[in-house]
Each structure stands twice: as structure tokens, then as C-alpha cells.
Amino acid sequence: MSGAAPGARLSDEQLVDWLRLIRSENIGPRTFRQLVNRFGGARAALEALPDIAARSLRDRSIRIAPRDEIVQEIDRARAMGVRFATTGDPDYPPLLREIPDAPPVLALRGSSEVTRRDGVAIVGSRNASAAGLAFAERLARGFAREDLVVVSGLARGIDAVAHRATLDTGTIAVLAGGQARPYPAEHGRLIEEIAERGLIVSEMPLEWEPRGRDFPRRNRIISGISRATVVVEAARRSGSLITARFANEQGREVFAVPGSPLDPRAEGTNDLIRQGATLCARPEDVITALAEGAAKPPRGELFDADEGAGADEPLFDELDLFLAQGAFAFEEGPPSPLFAAPEPELGPETASPDPSAPVHGRVADPHEVVLSLLGPSPVAVDELIRIAGLPARDVHGVLVELDLAGRLERHGTNAVSLVYNQKL
Template sequence: MAEDFVPSPHPLTPPRSDEDWLCWVRLLRSRRVGAGTFHRLMAEHGTAEAALAALPEVARRAGVEDYTPCSRAEAEDELRRGHQAGARPLAFGAAEYPALLSLIPDAPPLLWALGRVELLARPMVALVGARNASSLGTRMARRLAAGLGEAGFVVVSGLARGIDAAAHGAALDHGTIAVMAGGVDVIYPAENAALAKEIAARGLRLSERPPGAKPVARHFPARNRIISGLARAVVVVEAAARSGSLITARDALDQGREVMAVPGHPFDARATGCNMLIRDGAGLVRGVQDVLEALEPALHPAAAGATTDADPTGREASREAALASSRHARVARTLAQPTAPPLAPAM
């Protein structure tokens, strides 16, 4: 829906009343309104109610006649389903909405959260990788997840089998967040039902989809941008050359996050994607200390940019920044290669 953009003089404010919530959900779930269009409409009209009222005319200007926004009954049903599942809606702009995620261009306007919402205020690292992971891969994922948790990080992943499940399980004692491609109450794959229950009790399940929504193939890449958007870094543990995990790594790069990978044996196809990333400049991960050292500048930016007795002019810091930029470009070229989309919601 393209038209001349005139920003609203009113800042975006999250819903406060029941009526605000209904309008917010109706706008978001209306046909042809995704995250980007939602933010554009809110920036122009100031409130979801005003944007809803303008939506049919906006659609008409875009060549869509007889446009009908999402009904009030549909929005009421989504809110009811969410509350029945024990989940909470988090709107973009709310105090509990994750700060880093709010900075990405297509940040979800609404997240359904089931579990410990306070985990969203802590620093996070994403661990992703192969579904058909090797025993060494799952062992490495568990070791990294446990070490990151002990260091104060929340581990984010996608509740898939393999690397995701291993990372979630090892991080339960310290905090883990599962970002789901379907509704926050729809467990996929079914084999992870017990783990999902544990995460809801001790961690957090998160989804931008309506409660009750079944995961479909096109939802997984969109889910991946949330995984990377929440995190300060994405660590890939086993990934084939055309793995969906590389989509998450590409999103992370686009969002300005650190991209790291665990190396693998060159004869193992599950390591090809990781080895390519490392070859082209992604951070090499031999253990949790490598991740913590890579994150140190982001956690203490003032110290990272300061001059020292050994580097009084800051030239060495500038050189490191240039090298980082070069590595960023090389990794970007690797991730720009075509990646096979999931054939079915098997993640």
C-alpha cells in the first residue's frame, strides 16, 4: 500500500485500554498489513484507531477496492485465546518489549509471551544450527549454552530439534527463550513438547503469530529475524551450505549483530556453512570464552572506544574497526548466496 507519507506529530504509544488493544490487533491482522506497513501507518496516523479508520482509503489508493479490515470479533478471539493459554501480549513501545528487537526495521508490532517476561531485559545470545545435529554438535551447543548462562546471558533459539533443543535444555537453569514460528501455544515439533513445557515454566516462549496459529514454511524465515533481533550475537553450531540457520546469520548481519560459528570437519556436510562463515570473517568459536570476548566491546562500548597508553591516537582501534568492516563485507557476500527455503515447517 504505497502513498505519500506524512508523519504524525504524535509519538507511537502502546495500547493502554481494552479498546486500544482491539484496535492494535485489528490493524496488525488486517489483510496486506505486515510489520512494516503497521509501523508506517502508526507513524502517519498516530493511533491504531485512526490508522484503522484510514485503512480502506489507503487500500483504495493502492488499487484495492472493497477493502475490509480485520473484524472486531477476530481480534477479540485472538486476545481471548492468548489469555486462555496463559500468555501476555507485548506491544512495540511498551516498557517490557525487548529493547534490541525494537531497533530492527521490521520489529514485530506484537509479541505473545508465555513464561518469564523479565528475561527480555537481560542480554541475550542466539544459538542456532542443524536439526540433524551430530553428537559432537549437540554437546558443543550444550556447553556453550551452559557457559553463556553462567556468564549472565539468556540463550535464544527456535525450539527446533537438534542444536536448538540442546541449547534450550542446557540453558534452563539460567534462562532461555524459544521463538516460535506458530502460535505461542502450538508446539512444533511435537517431540519437543516436554521441553516446551519446561521453557514456559522456567524460561520464556515467544511468538509474533496469533495463539493457535499452526506453523507454515513461510513463517520460519520471519521467525529467524526475531531470534537474531533479540540477541547481541548469533552463534551457528553446525549448518549445511544451504541451511536455514544461515538465514538467521544473514538477518543478524543486516541487524548489526555479531556473527560467529563453530568449525567442523571438512568431510561433514553439516559443517560446510559454518566453515564458510569462518573463512569469510565470522568469529571462530572454540568455546564460550570466544563468544564472551567478542561481546566485550558491545557490553562496554565506552571502554572499547577509549584511547590507551599503548594506542594514544586511537589508530589501532581504527585499524581494528576497518578490519571488522572488511570481515563484515566478506561474511555478507557468503550469506548473499542463495539459501534453499524450507520445503516444509520442519524446523
């Protein structure tokens, strides 16, 4: 990209120009790159943009981000300890530069040292089982012992467990919203802990409230930063499968943890394995593959599970399409939609408890929490108590109730599971 050779930081004025351009209406990462390459810099592109819009958008003007708005964002960011890194900045994650839709500017909070180590993404269900959460923690700790950085999306469930397990060694959390509007709000304390030794990453404006379609945008960054992506639990149509598809398209290795065919939370991961993802049963499966240089070229339609292909809402909007039709010459073909399906619009924060962390004083129904963590795969009772974050007597009380109702199966190693023909 013009004006951003790796290792070169932009001046303050250049940063303002870059942020103005990427924050302007209908400017996505590919259009940004094409405009900068065409006109030799962001400022020249900003000056040319009104004429391009007038020709291409049939006299409909587009909103160009005002300079004072961007200066205020930079000032607010600095007050929060947030800095901006462009694609040529040494702090920009090196692997992320390689993807076709790399964000031109990232807002970073924390230590960029973690971006200079190999990253592995761990993603999975928000409503994960206790077995899935325990295995995600085991994976994360195993990767950390090999100096690999765990990357995830700060969501409830698998993401949160992966981050918490690697706080001491550094982890990378990618936000769907702005640095001042992390989601979910209950992870505010976790974000502060990550920022101490790890890194918080966002491409969105500082005060941006995340919407459903912003999560797939985030997912391409998670996979783009990482040499490999591991999906621990995922139902069909899960956002984690979108992350896996991005990883495949980016030429990164995709791993999936197998699960019980009786558990809907394992349907997506089992599908991935059938379609060619590498089975992951222990941290060494990933570590060995990376040591052998496992990054591969994209595998085409290999990951085509039913995840809403052909969504109505592409990432790149009208200006990108008009430019692709010939407003000026391109260095590459017209972009295709970046993701297959948006995640559902965000609901209330109180929609479901987070079983991946202690309750921390929140009112929660022990029966619902324990039931949400159980599935067809056995889990040790002690592990269940730890993950539920509830008093042992409450967990044992729920288990007795489930036992009396004929919904619980007890195993010889002090482990329990739900009876297979019962719904969660």
C-alpha cells in the same frame, strides 16, 4: 512509533486496534509502522485503510481483521497464560525494538525477566552430529554461567539442546507459529519447562500453524533479541545461515563454530568463517567479545553464501509495494524482501527422529539414530550414548556393526567417528 513510547502499555482497546491492524491482510511490520505514523494511531489507520486499498489496489479490497475475532484471540490467550506486548511495553525485548522490521505486537508466555539480560542466540542443524550437540550444550552452559540468556528457535537438534541446557537459568524460545500451535509437537513438554523460568515468544496469531516461509520470519526475531548469534552446525542453504545474515544486517556479532571439511553439516559454518564471521571454539570467545562491546555496523555483502538469494516470496506483500510507490509519504525507503529463501514446507512430524533428546518411548531404529549422530569429528562413546538416549548395549551394538562394515574409526580416548569416505 506513534502511540508507543518505551515504558507505556496500551489500553485494552488500543491493543485490540493494534492487533486488528497487524492481523489485516498484507500488513507487515514496516507498513504497520508507516500507517500508524501517518495517521497518528492504529484506529485511525484502520479507518483509512479501505480508502488506501481502493486507490492503490485497483478496486480490490483487503481483509481487515474483525474486532470480535481479535477479542476472542485475546481471551483465548489469557486463558493460556499468554499476554501481548507492544513495542512500547516494558516487557518487549529491548534490542528487538531496534531492528527495522520489529513485530509491532508479540505474544509472550513465561517470565519477561530474561529479556532484561543480554541474550546470545545459538542456532544450528536439526540433524546435528553428536559432537555438534555436545558443543552446543557446552556453549549454552558457559553462557548461562555469565548470566547470558540463550535464545533459539525450538527446532530439533542444536536449538533443543541449547534450550534444555539452560532451563534452570532461563532461556528464550521463538516460535514460527502461534502460541497454541508450537512446532514440532514433540517439544510440548520442553515448552512447558521453558515457560517456568524462561520465555516463549511469537508474533503470529494464537492458532497459526507454521508454514515454511514463517521460519525465516522467526529467525529475524531470534537474531534481533540477541547481542550475538552463534551458528554451531549448518549445511549450505541452512535456515541457520539466514539467522546469521539477519544478525549481520542488524549490526550484531556473528560467530561460527568450525567443523570438519568432510562433514556436510559444517560446510555452512566454515563458509561463514571464510566470509568474516568470528571463529568460536569456546564460550569465552563470545563472552569476551560481548564484554568488549562487540556489536558492529552491518557488513554489507559479507554474508552472501548460496542460500537462495532472490526468493520469489517476499515477506511484504502487495499493499506494502503500492504504498511504497507513493500512496503517501514515507519516513524511510521502500522495504526490500526480508529473507533470502524460505525453508522447505513442513513435512510429517515422523519424518526423522530427534537425536537431541531421549527417545521417551518412541520407536526408533538404533542404527539410524546412532548413524545420524556420527560424523568425521570424533565423539566420546559415553557422550554418544547420552545424546542418543538409547541403552548403552544398543549403541555399542551399532558401533560393532559399523566397525565390521569398515565404516567406523576408533580413537585412543574411547572416541569414535565415521570413516571419512563413507556417506552418513
